[in-house]
Amino acid sequence: MRLTAAERSNSTGEAPLWREMVRFAIPQTASAALQLLSGTITAIYFGQLLGPSALAVASAFFPIFFLLVSFLIGLISGGVVLVARAHGAGDILQVKSAAGTTLSVCALLSVAVAIVGYRISPELLEIMATPQDIMTSAIDYARVTFISLPAVTLVFAYMFLLRGTSDVQTPLLVMVIYIGITLVLTPAMIQGWCGLPQLGVTSAPWASFIACAISLPCLIVYLRVRRHPMAVDREFLRRLRIDSKIAAPFFGIGVPGGIQTAVTSLSEVAMVALINPFGSSATAAYGAVNQVVGYLLVPMQAFGLAATVFAAQAIGAGKPDRLGKVTRIAITLDLAVGISTVIALGVFSRAVLSWFVVDPATLAIAERALLISLWSYVLAGVSEVLAGVMRSTGTVVWPTVIALAAIWLVQLPAADLLSRWVGLEGVWMGYPAGFTAALVVQLAYYGLIWRGRSRG
Template structure:
């Protein structure tokens, strides 16, 4: 396996390294979305509305946990990317050891808390009494598996940061296939197995994650990955306090920004709900399709962070602006194509979820209003990813949260009062546009100061 720093240093164009990261990342996100959709369809078909409600009642907790996982993954990708770009495999293993320790401890804490705290948690969330038992079983099963979940996501982040996004893709492909088969078996108890109900969907996820872990580890072994070159018994594979501190400085702000975005969605959903169930259904269907349009916008930001970390680790920080420019151009092309395809296919695709003409019209209007602004989000993600890799974390995070809480949400209230329902949809472009402006100003200021420092040092 070649060090990706060689690709970043020697190739005239950064397009090939970008695509080597971006394509597997987008495909992996698509597979995860398909897996979630299949699980939902099986639960709806086999358990009906009560099963769907039991799983949905856990979503607020899931979003918080997902924010933590994404923050940790972002930090791991940057730190291992810098070590990998420098060709310092001891540092790679040190980051890996620290990340795995942090991931396992966080997962274990959640698992232990779930043993006695799952039911009180679901009561606190206001779960209806008729689904409390089913929801508690599902929540407990999901939370008990958190050590595995955190560890698997961390290993995939390590692999991507080390320039190998293909292994996580194959792992997720295997998990999706296994989950599609295991979910109906465990939910309904086919083949003499006990029927687990909603908890069967969570148990299916555990089985799928075990398979994914095996696939990922198997590919590492076959590729003689440096993480395994000296065996996991290497003294470098251990918790390192300094590395852990750097990890928290990157991961915690990233998690907070994810939480602020989730909070904004909750507030917007509350505004949408005031317009009745028809609009709520349209909003839910449109956001499903929008998530697919957002895949390249999210993934190009991840790729920008990893490639920036590689060139910084290799001692070629002056190449980061080139990484940014290539990422901005790639986002403009790929995300625009996704947005255009989504807009053109919106009526046909949304009919899979909506049969009422009124709700279909609302959903199409929302999607076509918001889709183009996802390009702005992608540009912002590229800048944010490069800044994160450069060690600038708190300010971009604060600016992103400012755009969400001080622009997007107020815009929703103001525009709804003036334009009616369409005003809610225009809040998304307003928020994404504000985020792009703020992150652009932050990036420009950072590189201006850095260039001045380099000139002074050279003089």
Template sequence: MATRPGQDLTTGPIARTLLLFALPTLGSSVLQSLNGSINAIWVGQFLGEAALAATANANLVMFLMFSAVFGFGMAATILIGQRIGADDVDGARRVMGTTIGMLAVGATLVALAGWLWAPNLLHLLATPPEVFDFALAYLRISFLGLPAGMIMVLLTMGLRGTGDAMTPLWFMILAAVIDIALNPVLILGLGPAPALGIRGAATASLIANIISLAALVAYIYVRDLPLRLRGSEIGYIVPERTLTRTIFVKGVPMGLQMLTVSISALAMIGLVNREGAAVTAAYGAANQLWTYIQMPAMALGAAVSAMAAQNIGANRWDRVGQVTRAGIWMNVLITGGAVLVMLAIDRHALSLFLGNDGHAMDVAQHMNLIVSWGFILFGVTSVLSAAVRANGAVMVPLAILIVAFFPVRLGLAAYYQPRIGADAIWWSYNAGALTTLIMTFAYYRFGKWRELRMMPQTDPIEAEEMVISGAEPAGRCQPNG
């Protein structure tokens, strides 16, 4: 049998392997979040509250566009993991090539559409007039970086599917350093650089994405990592019909899950915007803290996905349940600890974004106290979802999100906001988190997700190779809406 590249996630102690694989993923997520937070500090301190509120609106729109093609990357990631688990490296390369070809086209189309429709999207959000011009300038430049950003995320997701969590960490560090360093230079026009204002913040991210992507591709080839394509393998970038169909069939529902999250977030910020610019700025600042609270859960979910995918590919179903249970108790401990730490320092942390604005600070602290506890429930749900999606279960998780986010979260927020004000928005987060957890656990415990297969088995030799699935990606791609 061929030696499996990357880290073998099908053997060894469950908890230790899960934790060691999750830590670099957590580091990548924290770095990416720290990058966004520091950039928000630059914008808030140099350009003011209106500019900070603009980035909160623009970032949610960007995630909406990102989600339109991201589901395909999610499906490909676990397909790669299962191929690696079955010792089929060439199959993993075929998946990577097909997905790159699909996403290169899809991300370019989404970027063009986003550039053209950016004003319409901001109007749909009820973006306040004093925020609109800032948001439009930031958003349009951000769209230019979407194709490079999508390919970068796909490559890091694919590497994690092979069991390599360290390489994505190194290149996340590179991207974060470039982005953080360039922000004040381009915002203020330091040295020979022009003073671009809020456009400078978006341009810094664009440059960081392009440089880090080029460096990652070079590293993959220099180190001859499993997913590199050489010689005739370059032709894998032309999508194969069977793989394209499978990735599309499973990727669309997973993309719709992402779109459900982002559309809900857009609707929520529309409700928040109606409370005024100060509340919007407080919401944007609190979101920065919520991002960090979510990071352990996202990292553990990504680790569970990778481990489950390889074990399914290796037909080690006995380990899939053990991985899920280990992920749940680790999440409760780590996310619970993160909530306690964040509540202890929230005023100091929020002041980095809000300065001395007493009203916005009070609002942000209040919403943080209400919302943050629900992320423990979110973490448990993330682990359960990662396990079921690792075997191709996509339709039921999509239905669960639709119910929890729209009739429950948005319905409660919209109904009670005229009666109790902004508190209706904050409490609706926890109602949605609890609903999602209950339904996801019921599906994990009693559903038939273990019986699913994503591709028809055409012959006994190919049968094991052609069982594929989708799962949660790592990285900070979800907004906190």
């Protein structure tokens, strides 16, 4: 079964490529920004309705949870590439097979992580030196979060795979539904509105679980009505299994991505360890800076994903000559958005950071940290575009090695060394050092090695 010419217009270049990338990036940016905003509002709910101890519970558990699921998040990238290639080739059955294999793997792994995480939650929280006064609440929060993990994984994996067909509007629509439900149910279950049980700190993960239980059927019905290539029909159900022919390229692309995501998340734990000795104000400043940086990264990551998807579709369509054009346009858009955002945040840094911190000393630390490191995230965005294009062709090991080496051999050692020489500001300088090193080596590998192989 093949897609019609109209259905393949996004992958065959009938519209200007830069316009298609912008159309892809805007909804993708909005969707990711909604996720960030949802997390911010949930933190406000906890802080205002339950007090600082509830916020501490979520903060204590999040690094553990993200580390455990980060591999799963990166693994999905393999499925997106395969779906995009099949879509570019106009092969609907292959689209369904790639999606079915990805969802099957995600379901099995998420259930395994959920079972193990549920059982060892107390031990994990002990390792993180969670304060005893919040230990019981933290265990409850962790266990409910693990219970909800399989449902959350399926919804988000399905939405992510849709982007491989250049469909970013549907994931945005589902995200609006999902977040709307969680933002209503979380305070409702904190305070027991309309006869609902008062669930305290577990209200957020329970709200997430319920939101997934509602969003997934809505997504399935919507795709069936639209006759979407990834609609759950009889043929899709037949292919909802791990296909051995797809599993090899899926794991070949996804496993390095999963390793990179997991090890990168671990590096942030190491950065916190370098910052903590400078006091609670420094730690609080780190959290505020991360909030701001998150919103900067959203559009740049959207262009990185667009580069991956459009390059993979070009490969599937048998047009590898378009990879250079995809790369140039994605980098140009990434730089345009990144540089303008950095300038705006630099000018209004104090005002923006004051949304997250009010203490003058903490605000001063955060502002200085933002001005030192913010510009370098533009370099990280360009690196992500290059890695995404290479990933689309199946070249994943060396881009992953380069990214991880830049973190663990440049960023962290530089942060440690510079902090001994110039104090806290030296820690923030580690980010530009690592991002610069990563971009220089990625550019060298892309231009001197990968491009020659791809042409050959």
